[in-house]
Amino acid sequence: MKEQLYTISVYTENNVGLLNRIATIFLKRHINIESLNVSRSEIEDVSRFNIVTYITEDQAKVVTKQIEKQIEVIKAYYHTDDETIFQETAIYKIASDLLFDQREIQNIIKDSHAEIVTVARDFFVISKTGRRQDTEDLYNQLKPYGIMQFVRSGRISVSKNKMEISELLTNI
Amino acid sequence: METATKKHSTPKTSVKMTGAEAIVKCLITEGIDTIYGYPGGAIMPVYDAMYDYKDQLKHILTRHEQGAIHAAQGYARVSGRVGACIATSGPGATNLVTGIADAQIDSTPVVCVTGQVAKHLLGTDAFQETDIISISTPVTKWNYQITKASEIPKVMAKAFYIARSGRPGPVLIDITKNAQLEEFDFEYEKCTGIRSYKPEAEVQENQLKAAAEIINQAKKPFIVFGQGVILGQAEKEFKAFIEKTGIPCASTLLGLSALPSSHPLYVGMVGMHGHYAPNKLTNECDVLIAIGMRFDDRVTGDLNTYAKQAKIVHFEIDPAEISKNVKADAPVLGNVNKSLVKILPFIKENKHESWMNEFKKLSTEEHNIVINDELTPKGNDITMGEVIKEINSVTHGEAVIVTDVGQHQMVACRYSEFNKTKSNITSGGLGTMGFSLPAAIGAKMAAPEREVISISGDGGIQMNIQELGTILQNKVGVKILILNNEFLGMVRQWQELFFDKRYAETPIMSPDFVAVAKGYGIEGRCVTDRKNLKAAIKEMIDSKEAYVLEVKVEKKGKVFPMVPAGASVSDVILK
């Protein structure tokens, strides 16, 4: 069975120990977590984890069930890239003088539809939201000029199909 | 002392008390009458509170925290109720970990309470601070750290609800010292549900019908049942199901005693040292019906050659077990105490006599090659099997057999007769040496009217031998059988078979066990000659108090049949 990227979406009660519990499930099976994002969800007091891993569908099934088995997990789903709309955000910190000395940088920013977040005396910060390839391309274009800091968020995604989580909760 | 009214009423309205007293109140309200544990700094307030409730909550001081949790496990498994143990922070808590892992893998409901340093010291590497929450996370069904007294009632109620419902398991509650000392308004309400946790799914009629159709059409169906039948208290329902379908059934190691071993449809135990026929015929049945079991690798051997020809029907409470190891063609999710009842109307009455005869034929072969020699040996050495046979002849399958881990465990589980459910207490999933003696203490205290026999090897008994002190102090009438082969026998067997007879570190010296027992005020006897065996066993069983019987058995005995590790179940070898 072939490995591919799966996004596992987990709806949970807010609980301090839960991240540890969920991480253990991957650790135990030597599954690398490619990206992880935790945020609030569309439901009051319910958190949402987005975990991206490179695994087979069989593994995705088993891992999802193991996650769902945890007491504070309300529901877990797994999806392929085709089944989700997803994005990541990267931010790049660059020395300010470059913006004025290196005209090409302005073009790169414009062409990549990146956003200027802040401009200070010594540095400026741009951000780019998109797929992995988009933020990676921008990184590669800026790299020759020198990037002072770079960071990329975990993937956030929503499924194309409905997840019956809200109804599930109203039934309990 | 507390006033009588305060002690004996379940508070409906709130009562002011300390967190420590509240913990004790919660335990009592949840039906805990006995708790196993060991005191220390960070849990002292709770111990102090327990002092006032001695008449309602008996505390048993074990000699090691591992002994405490195994005793709680033995208690839980014999009674079907939640076991409880308590320890201090740091080493007290970490000493519980083996037992917690054992309870997790064998689905045993226990609640562990551990003390923790005060909240303001958390994370400072304070004296006896360990992060027991992180340590125990992968081996608990749930755990929680309480840092203020007001959390106690809700969290404790949740702990008991989680431990006992659905697929049972261990829960650890860590409570900081400040939370034990704080005063608050105590009010207790039992937990009846948690929105993110569904203990068991409702049985689906379409799943029942699909399973029934496969079962009804089967020509050579075969049932493998596990501890799920016992945990679901579904022994009667299971018996009705097998008797209507007429299907031969085999037990896993932990399923033993769910069905009397004398039942005509019972064909033995599956697994690495299980019986010949059920292992072999796993790969010839056309439908394999798994009931409350989880296809452990010690049961299945090589998964790629396990029952590939068969359709798989799986009755299971835990959704994560369905298709985890063996893909289910017809899963039936839910508690077997419901699904086995609800499926009956869809099931045709049937008999499978010629198929049953295939089991009988292979069983005869096993008797001729293995069992007869083990139970009625021709040589001078006493075999483990004949000791078990003698026990059967005195206890008639009524005793609780608590085993340790190794050859004696496999022999005891293979040859013990069971007439009553909850009579086989063993460390199955984790294989924890040192389990038997403390687990037997808990078992005997949970069922004082029953005969409880702890069976260990000379290796395993020395892993928790200090618990003889617990027996001494509490006058626990357990019978302790030590089958001494002067080796770590099971490992030695593997060395003989798979490591060129290089017996690295498996010869083991033992103290004079009878003298050790005597030191603890326990009567004992050692048997080296067959002619004294029967009388010694009778003397042990007849004893009203604890008794240690050491039997010097064959040194290089081997347990057969055997499915070599990684081999197919149908490649089970007889010698």
Ligand SMILES: Cc1ncc(C[n+]2csc(CCOP(=O)(O)OP(=O)(O)O)c2C)c(N)n1
């Ligand atoms: C705590 C622990 N350590 C090591 C083992 C590995 N082990 C499995 S069986 C066995 C030998 C047991 O020897 P003994 O208690 O004498 O019993 P016998 O096999 O001789 O009946 C060992 C060391 C284990 N199961 N548990």
